[in-house]
Amino acid sequence: MFKTVTGGCYCGAIRYESTKPPVTTGMCHCRMCQRWTGMAAGTGAFFDLDSFRFTKGEPARFMTSPILERHFCPECGTHIGHSYATGDMSNQESIFIGTLDEPLEIESPAFHFGVEDHLPGWIQLQEGIPQVRADSSPLIKKAFEQVRSKSGDG
């Protein structure tokens, strides 16, 4: 039986819940996720905005590209997730799975994205899970080109 998914930031200022399970899950290995999270890759559980809401506090927001709005705690800096300003997934909030109260309930990613920037010495990609290049999407390719040079990724 499904129970409401809950989570929040390190300091507790931001809390969220979803009354439905994630629509999909994935890891993103792109340079923007690496740069913004400071990690080897971003993890995502994608929740439909119809069932997802912030229940405590309001995350700070930052556009890392023209299409992606990042959400983080203004108090402790925890990277919480992101939403898309446009495209198929603009009705979803993607949550970094480490902020879930019970991350073990999200078994594994359904896809790997941005694999052209994957760091093989740090993360091994499971066999049988689709691997998608970020530059296979014209929308994402264009957005990346607009901001890459700013962060030193020339």
Ligand SMILES: [Zn+2]
């Ligand atoms: Zn916090």
Ligand SMILES: [Zn+2]
């Ligand atoms: Zn990414």
